[in-house]
Amino acid sequence: LSTPDTGQVQVLGASARRAVASGRIAAVLQTGGLLPDLTVAETVQVIAGLHGAKPRIDDVMQLAGLTDIARRRVGKCSGGEQQRVKFALALLPDPDVLVLDEPTAGMDVKARRRFWNTMRESADAGRTVVFATHYLEEAEQFARRTVVMDRGRIVADGETAHLRAELGGRTVSATVPDTDARSTIADELRRAGADEVRVDGTRLTARTTASDELAAQLLAAGATDLEITAPTLESAFTDLTED
Known part of the structure; x- marks a missing residue:
C-alpha cells in the first residue's frame, strides 16, 4: 500500500498494488480496519460484495470460527474475536499469499490452536502464509521457514529446524x-x-x-x-x- 522511495516490489509477478486489488495477496493486520456498529455477518457480507466473493461467505465464516457470533456487533467482540473477523475478511478473495501481523494476539488457547490448524491446512493446500510474530514458540511450532531480522536487516533465513540445529x-x-x-x-x-x-x-x-x-x-x-x-x-x- 506504500510507494517505495527506491527499488521495486513484485508479488507473483505483478506490482504489489495490483496483487492487492486482484485479491492475490491479503493481510490480517494487528489493529484497525473494522466498523464497530456492524455485526460480524454484515462485515463479512460487505467485504465479500467488494471482492465478488459472496459464495465463499459460509465457508469463510466457518473456517474463522465466526458462525456462533455472526449476529454480534463488532464493537462487542473481544480482541481475539476481532482478529478472527479480520482473518475471515482476508480469506474472502481466496488469496495465494496471506500476510499475518501478530495474528493470534488476544486469542484464547482454543482459538489459537484452531487458527493454526487452519493455517497449516492452508499451507498444505498450496497457499503461502507469511506471519510476523514475537511469540517465538508459535514460530517454532508452525513456521517451516524462519527469517530473523535485527534492526531491519536479515541476519538469518532458512528452515526453522535448521536454524535451531545450527546453534x-x-x-x-x-x-x-x-x-x-x-x-x-x-x-x-x-x-x-x-x-x-x-x-x-x-x-x-x-x-x-x-x-x-x-x-x-x-x-x-x-x-x-x-x-x-x-x-x-x-x-x-x-x-x-x-x-
Whole structure:
C-alpha cells in the first residue's frame, strides 16, 4: 500500500498494488480496519460484495470460527474475536499469499490452536502464509521457514529446524545424587569444551553436541530425572541478534 522511495516490489509477478486489488495477496493486520456498529455477518457480507466473493461467505465464516457470533456487533467482540473477523475478511478473495501481523494476539488457547490448524491446512493446500510474530514458540511450532531480522536487516533465513540445529548441541540435565560423580562429570565436560555447564545442588546441566554419550554417562553414574532438550528458536534469535 506504500510507494517505495527506491527499488521495486513484485508479488507473483505483478506490482504489489495490483496483487492487492486482484485479491492475490491479503493481510490480517494487528489493529484497525473494522466498523464497530456492524455485526460480524454484515462485515463479512460487505467485504465479500467488494471482492465478488459472496459464495465463499459460509465457508469463510466457518473456517474463522465466526458462525456462533455472526449476529454480534463488532464493537462487542473481544480482541481475539476481532482478529478472527479480520482473518475471515482476508480469506474472502481466496488469496495465494496471506500476510499475518501478530495474528493470534488476544486469542484464547482454543482459538489459537484452531487458527493454526487452519493455517497449516492452508499451507498444505498450496497457499503461502507469511506471519510476523514475537511469540517465538508459535514460530517454532508452525513456521517451516524462519527469517530473523535485527534492526531491519536479515541476519538469518532458512528452515526453522535448521536454524535451531545450527546453534550446536542439546541441553542435557539430570539429578546426580553422588557428589564425587557429579563433580567428576562436570569437570570432564568443562575440559571437553561443553557450553553452559552448571551444577545446582544435585542437578547437573550442560549443553553439548554429544548429548547421547553424556546421557549414557549420567545414567551409569546413577542419575535420575534425565532431560534432553533441543535448542529453541528463542535461543537462536538471541544468539543471532546480540551485538
